[in-house]
Amino acid sequence: MSVVVANPSASDNYFQFFGLNQQFKIDLPVLDQAYLAIQKEVHPDRYARGSDTEQRLAMQMATLANSAYQTLKNPVQRGLYLCQLHGVDAKLETNTAMPAAFLMKQMEWRENLDERAEDLPALESMMEEVESSRQATLLEITQAIDHAKNFEQAAELLRGLLFIDKFALELDDAIAALV
Secondary structure (H helix, E strand, O other): OOOOOOOHHHOOOHHHHOOOOOOOOOOHHHHHHHHHHHHHHHOHHHHOOOOHHHHHHHHHHHHHHHHHHHHHHOHHHHHHHHHHHOOOOOOOOOOOOOOHHHHHHHHHHHHHHHHOOOOHHHHHHHHHHHHHHHHHHHHHHHHHHHHOOOHHHHHHHHHHHHHHHHHHHHHHHHHHHHO
């Protein structure tokens, strides 16, 4: 018995590992299917009677599949991974520079959240605006990565998407507190 995965030689590239095109816009159901197929193939129970080497390799492949899946499933992580593959470090910890218009929008959202924390219709309306901004940013990231191959721009957009996602969670919490 030997451990077989979709493409073990491609374990240094998550897209190849799952047999996907290396791009930002991916078919999530195809990712899910590829992940489940690999997990089924390398499940530790299948190697319970195998050698120590087979068991260790199966565990390593299962761990790699989990890590790769979590990275590609999340748009921010997928985008950062693509930037990394192309030699661009988003420097999330140190680079917080954002376009002025984006920063103004963030400040406006924060002020509105503070001022309307008890106004459910206003918060729900704001959530629609935040989700619309998120979708627009995802489209811009897709354009930057898949079409323009501009990974520096993509890194900036991904930093913005992180801000949007974080704010959306805070807004969701504020809405949940009222319902």
